[in-house]
Amino acid sequence: MVEYIAFDADDTLWHHETQFSEAHAKFELLMQEYLTGSYDSQYLFDTEIRNLKHYGYGVKSFGLSMIETALELTDGRISPEHIRFLVNVTKEMLAAPVQVLPEVEAVLDELSGDYPLMVITKGDLLDQESKFVRSRLSEYFRCIEVVSEKDPFSYSRILRRHRIRPENFLMVGNSLRSDVVPVLEIGAQAVYIPRRQTWGREYVQMDEPRPRLYVELEHIGQLPEWLEARQLAA
Numbered sequence: 014m015v016e017y018i019a020f021d022a023d024d025t026l027w028h029h030e031t032q033f034s035e036a037h038a039k040f041e042l043l044m045q046e047y048l049t050g051s052y053d054s055q056y057l058f059d060t061e062i063r064n065l066k067h068y069g070y071g072v073k074s075f076g077l078s079m080i081e082t083a084l085e086l087t088d089g090r091i092s093p094e095h096i097r098f099l100v101n102v103t104k105e106m107l108a109a110p111v112q113v114l115p116e117v118e119a120v121l122d123e124l125s126g127d128y129p130l131m132v133i134t135k136g137d138l139l140d141q142e143s144k145f146v147r148s149r150l151s152e153y154f155r156c157i158e159v160v161s162e163k164d165p166f167s168y169s170r171i172l173r174r175h176r177i178r179p180e181n182f183l184m185v186g187n188s189l190r191s192d193v194v195p196v197l198e199i200g201a202q203a204v205y206i207p208r209r210q211t212w213g214r215e216y217v218q219m220d221e222p223r224p225r226l227y228v229e230l231e232h233i234g235q236l237p238e239w240l241e242a243r244q245l246a247a
């Protein structure tokens with residue numbers, strides 16, 4: 014029986030990855046001014062992954078990775094003006110308006126009457142809390158939990174703190190790696206709502222789909238009806 018529902022934030026409640034794609038495009042244009050050969054976007058992706066262990070997830074981490082990649086690709090020839098440009102791209106990303114995804118508000122409005130809701134997101138604390146406030150969705154949630162990594166350990170810790178039993182917990186999100194696999198691992202349930210644009214790192218192979226605890230929906234608007242059927246079956 015589902016008694017508590019948690020939502021992922023980025024690309025589940027609001028647009029996220031589009032912002033990063035746009036920044037990648039700006040970065041590529043800038044690099045083309047310096048490079049004689051063609052630009053390979055993999056460089057920046059690789060720097061991002063390499064830096065996760067130093068800076069964690071989020072926009073600030075991405076900004077530092079852009080600067081580092083630019084320094085490497087240009088052999089240190091990048092101009093101070095262009096470094097400043099990259100800093101400004103980063104600051105603009107941090108201040109950009111939060112665009113809530115279609116149907117999200119109606120679904121939260123409906124579900125928050127019947128269930129306690131929370132947000133579980135990974136990334137930078139200041140950035141995620143600020144987006145949460147700017148999204149104007151905070152009234153629907155009991156709390157927001159910002160973690161540095163979404164793994165079985167961090168989910169278990171959150172559930173223990175809120176005194177929620179795993180079998181009564183449902184996680185809704187767009188990432189198999191972060192929102193589904195670790196949640197199933199602790200014996201809770203998950204709804205996977207894929208988005209066309211999702212960071213490559215968030216894909217994983219589901220070796221052993223467990224339909225009883227995990228379902229894939231096309232969009233968030235289908236969640237209340239699915240949940241009602243699920244509860245009746247339970």
Ligand SMILES: [Mg+2]
Nearest residue numbers: 021023024187
């Ligand atoms: Mg997400």
